[in-house]
Amino acid sequence: MARILITSALPYINGIKHLGNLVGSMLPADVYARFQRQRGHEVLYICATDEHGTPAELAARAAGQTVREYCREQHDIQKQAGEAFGLSFDHFGRSSNAPNHRLTQHFAKALENKGLIEERTDRQVYSVDDMRFLPDRYVEGTCPHCDYEKARGDQCDNCGRLLDPVDLKNPYSAISGSHKVELRETKHLYLLQSKLQDRIAAWVEEKSGWPLLTKSIAQKWLKEGLRDRSITRDLQWGVPVAYEGEARPGFENKVFYVWFDAPIEYIGATEEWALSNGQDWESWWRTDKGADDVKYVQVMGKDNVAFHTVSFPCTILGSEEPWKTVDALKSLNWLTWYGGKFSTSEQRGIFMDQALEILPADYWRWHLMANAPESDDASFTLEHFASVVNKDLADVLGNFVNRITRFCKARFGEEVPAEGAYGEAEKALIAELETRAAAYAGYLEEMEFRKAFTELRAIWVAGNEYLQVAAPWTAIKEDRERAAASVRCALNLIVVFAALSRPVIPFTADKMFAIFDLDPETAARWPDDVGAALSRFKGGEAFALPEVLFAKIEDEQVEEWRQRFKAQ
RNA sequence: GGCGGGGUAGCUCAGUUGGUGAGAGCGCAGGAUUCAUAACCCUGAGGUCGGCGGUUCAAAUCCGCCCCCCGCUACCA
Numbered sequence: 033m034a035r036i037l038i039t040s041a042l043p044y045i046n047g048i049k050h051l052g053n054l055v056g057s058m059l060p061a062d063v064y065a066r067f068q069r070q071r072g073h074e075v076l077y078i079c080a081t082d083e084h085g086t087p088a089e090l091a092a093r094a095a096g097q098t099v100r101e102y103c104r105e106q107h108d109i110q111k112q113a114g115e116a117f118g119l120s121f122d123h124f125g126r127s128s129n130a131p132n133h134r135l136t137q138h139f140a141k142a143l144e145n146k147g148l149i150e151e152r153t154d155r156q157v158y159s160v161d162d163m164r165f166l167p168d169r170y171v172e173g174t175c176p177h178c179d180y181e182k183a184r185g186d187q188c189d190n191c192g193r194l195l196d197p198v199d200l201k202n203p204y205s206a207i208s209g210s211h212k213v214e215l216r217e218t219k220h221l222y223l224l225q226s227k228l229q230d231r232i233a234a235w236v237e238e239k240s241g242w243p244l245l246t247k248s249i250a251q252k253w254l255k256e257g258l259r260d261r262s263i264t265r266d267l268q269w270g271v272p273v274a275y276e277g278e279a280r281p282g283f284e285n286k287v288f289y290v291w292f293d294a295p296i297e298y299i300g301a302t303e304e305w306a307l308s309n310g311q312d313w314e315s316w317w318r319t320d321k322g323a324d325d326v327k328y329v330q331v332m333g334k335d336n337v338a339f340h341t342v343s344f345p346c347t348i349l350g351s352e353e354p355w356k357t358v359d360a361l362k363s364l365n366w367l368t369w370y371g372g373k374f375s376t377s378e379q380r381g382i383f384m385d386q387a388l389e390i391l392p393a394d395y396w397r398w399h400l401m402a403n404a405p406e407s408d409d410a411s412f413t414l415e416h417f418a419s420v421v422n423k424d425l426a427d428v429l430g431n432f433v434n435r436i437t438r439f440c441k442a443r444f445g446e447e448v449p450a451e452g453a454y455g456e457a458e459k460a461l462i463a464e465l466e467t468r469a470a471a472y473a474g475y476l477e478e479m480e481f482r483k484a485f486t487e488l489r490a491i492w493v494a495g496n497e498y499l500q501v502a503a504p505w506t507a508i509k510e511d512r513e514r515a516a517a518s519v520r521c522a523l524n525l526i527v528v529f530a531a532l533s534r535p536v537i538p539f540t541a542d543k544m545f546a547i548f549d550l551d552p553e554t555a556a557r558w559p560d561d562v563g564a565a566l567s568r569f570k571g572g573e574a575f576a577l578p579e580v581l582f583a584k585i586e587d588e589q590v591e592e593w594r595q596r597f598k599a600q
Numbered sequence: 601g602g603c604g605g606g607g608u609a610g611c612u613c614a615g616u617u618g619g620u621g622a623g624a625g626c627g628c629a630g631g632a633u634u635c636a637u638a639a640c641c642c643u644g645a646g647g648u649c650g651g652c653g654g655u656u657c658a659a660a661u662c663c664g665c666c667c668c669c670c671g672c673u674a675c676c677a
Contacts, residue, residue: 044677085677156675167675186675193601194673225674245605249672252603259674290677334605334671343674365605366670402625407613408606409670416612419626427639435636442635482613486624496640505635580637 034327035074037316037356038065039298041332041340042082042127045106046091048113050381051412052367052374055400056333060362060481062119063401064329066535067476069120071558076316079114080125080301081107084270085290086167090207099269103128113384117393118538123308125301127293128269132300136271136293140221140263142351148224151282153217154262157185157197161210165218165266166197170207173200218266219282221273223292225258225346232258232345235357242341245334246363250341258342263292295344299355320354329360331479337363362479365405367412370599374412381412382597390593394537395421395582401536402485414593418585425537429492429529430581433544436499436522441577443508444519450571452517458566461498461521465491465562469532473558476535488532495525516571523548523575524566531556531565540581547578 040061043049049058058079065077083103092102103126111124126132143149157166171185176199180190184206185197197203204211225232236250264273270287273280299317306313315322330340340361348355367374374381387396399420403410440449468491475484502518530544534556542552548569559565593599 046677082677087676154675165675169676187673197675220675245671248604252672253674256603256673261674265675289675291674294677335677338672338674339677368670371669403612410612413611416626420612422637423626426637431636431639433636435640437636439635486614489625493640499635500633500641503633503635506633508635582637584637584639 033073034068035316035325036065036068036076037302037326037328038068038075038077039328039330040077040079041330041336042080042294042297043110044085044087045081045083045103045110046087047106047376048109048383048385050374050376050383051387051396051400052369052381053333053376054117054384054396055367055404056364057331057336058114058119059117059397059400060364060404060479061329061331062121063397063481063535064331064362064476064479065120066538067473067558070531070534070556071473075122076302076305077120077122078125078298078301078305079119079121079123080127080297080304081110082290082294082297083107083126083128084267084287084293086170086265086267089267089269103269109385113388116388117384118397120538123301123305125297125304127290127297127300129300129304131303131307132293132297133271135300135303136288136296137275139296139347139351140273140288140292141275142353143223143347146350146352148227148350149263150222150224150260151219152222152262153219155198155215155217156266157203157213158216159205159208159210160212160214162205162208164207165216166205166207166213168197170205171197171200171203171213172206173197173203176201220262220264220286221283222260223263223346223350224260225343226260228346228350229254229258231349232342235345235349236341239359239361241359242361243363245365246337246341246361249334249337249363253338253342258346261343263289265289291339291343292347295339296347317356318354319356323356326356327360328356328358329362329479330358331362332364334363334365337361360479365407366409367400367405368409369411370413371411380598386597391421391585392539394540395425398425398485398537401481402489404481406480406482414590414597414599418587418590421582422584424489424492425540425582426584428489428496429533429540432492432495432499432522432529433526433547433578433581436519436526437547437575437577439505440519440523440575443504444516446575446577448520448523448569448571448573448575449516450520452513452515452520454517454521454567455514457498457502457518458521460501461494462563462566464494465528465566468494469559469562472532485536488536491532492529495522495529498522498525520569520571521566524569527555527568528559528562528565531559543578543581546576548573548575 040057069075092099157171168185174181175183175188178191233254264286271293273283273286302313369381399417472487504515504518508515530541534541545552545555
């Protein structure tokens with residue numbers, strides 16, 4: 033039994049997440065966590081809301097709430113949405129909680145002790161009316177190159193050039209529109225990443241198992257050379273720049289930069305979990321306290337890779353303390369909404385709560401994972417979604433369960449028939465399933481999700497093919513024992529399908545177990561020996577005819593949703 | 601602009617240490633079947649592998665140039 037620590041990129045606090053966010057980190061991590069639990073491993077799956085930073089403060093202001101209230105409310109909403117989607121977090125924490133404050137301040141101190149922190153004075157744009165410093169992108173003005181009037185301080189959307197907010201003509205605050213903006217000096221702490229270049233490069237080099245996307249992004253940053261990075265901000269909401277309750281002189285009104293504290297919350301959330309469950313968090317994170325044998329897996333969208341392969345490792349390795357670092361890093365591309373962007377700020381696409389108003393979680397989980405954006409961005413369309421759900425879930429899996437349970441009830445009654453023995457057809461089925469189940473498990477182990485679920489679908493198809501060959505509805509006319517044996521095999525198959533499918537469609541898998549009144553937790557143990565699993569029921573076990581597992585999506589529904597979600 | 605990822609059948613995607621007639625699912629056409637959610641099963645049609653040029657006996661795969669989509673570019677997260 034292995035110990036596996038899994039974290040998915042922390043969803044930002046400003047509103048409920050859309051399907052793109054879901055499939056970009058939390059859902060694949062959940063599928064992997066569920067798979068490894070079923071295999072009997074000790075899994076700890078940790079996530080949390082990422083609550084600090086300028087967007088959170090602005091969103092709170094827009095909502096007419098204090099940032100504290102806003103974050104508490106939004107955290108609860110996201111937590112609830114995650115549960116409704118079946119995300120099996122062992123803990124869903126908050127980056128604003130006490131353990132993260134303590135740990136963030138601890139890391140800053142440790143880095144300073146190693147000579148990796150320096151105070152520097154910056155000049156930044158300050159908005160007098162907003163009473164705050166403005167990050168580059170919150171300063172707008174006229175582009176000095178193309179005269180576009182709504183250029184952002186970091187980049188002009190019209191001509192695409194990178195800008196410095198100081199160069200904008202007629203600058204104003206994007207928050208209030210006020211033109212009373214000026215340059216002011218402000219002091220910040222810098223993390224001297226340049227000193228860590230070689231250590232990070234060597235660490236990345238030894239990570240042979242990272243996928244192409246992950247590794248090339250890391251190497252690109254290293255190739256350009258790590259630059260020192262400011263890790264504090266002039267904001268109210270965040271981790272105070274303090275240590276053991278003492279504010280750092282000159283930093284009384286500053287907090288750590290959200291990107292400094294957010295990854296530390298992986299550890300912080302583990303401590304939150306430990307505190308509320310009477311567990312030990314250090315055995316998961318400190319290699320001197322038992323974390324040496326932990327396999328640590330991170331899952332995230334491609335935009336996050338640099339922070340996890342370079343920035344966060346700077347924090348961890350720079351401390352020179354025995355922290356656990358990431359082993360496997362799964363990165364995904366974007367899911368797009370009809371080829372365009374899902375957008376939280378513009379409310380474009382389908383969001384987690386809306387999705388569940390329409391259909392149960394498993395419909396979404398299957399489609400998203402079977403078509404996960406692994407090699408490239410993938411387009412989500414309602415039409416494709418409906419087609420995948422109808423074909424894979426309703427026709428192939430759902431119909432298999434329906435047809436055999438109904439047939440059995442009609443001809444043998446509501447219990448598994450005991451007569452007859454398995455023959456050539458069953459032998460061939462078992463051989464195919466053993467091959468496919470092994471391939472499937474291998475792909476899940478590698479987190480190659482599309483390939484895994486192509487294989488799982490083929491496993492379901494094999495069930496239908498078997499029925500076609502065994503044809504108990506024909507056999508029963510002259511050989512009742514033969515028919516009974518194949519019905520028994522097919523009913524056993526339902527349980528095997530449920531176990532294999534549970535990582536991705538847990539709610540449905542449990543319905544399948546319920547047909548036979550099985551306890552999901554024990555019945556879902558991974559069927560390493562398919563042949564043995566197909567002999568679980570010997571005959572005489574009662575079952576209950578199930579409801580249809582998946583309703584088909586009708587064209588009218590697709591049309592209605594197209595209207596509701598403004599599909600192009 | 602720089603760096604990285606991607607461009608393969610109508611759609612969504614596999615396939616690149618160069619080499620057995622380029623694959624899967626969906627969709628489409630035909631067949632078989634009737635246990636089942638007009639479901640399942642079988643067969644078939646369909647592609648100048650983004651473009652041009654090069655290396656090679658041989659290129660989707662290697663090299664060069666170009667076009668298109670996406671990400672990052674360190675003060676959004």
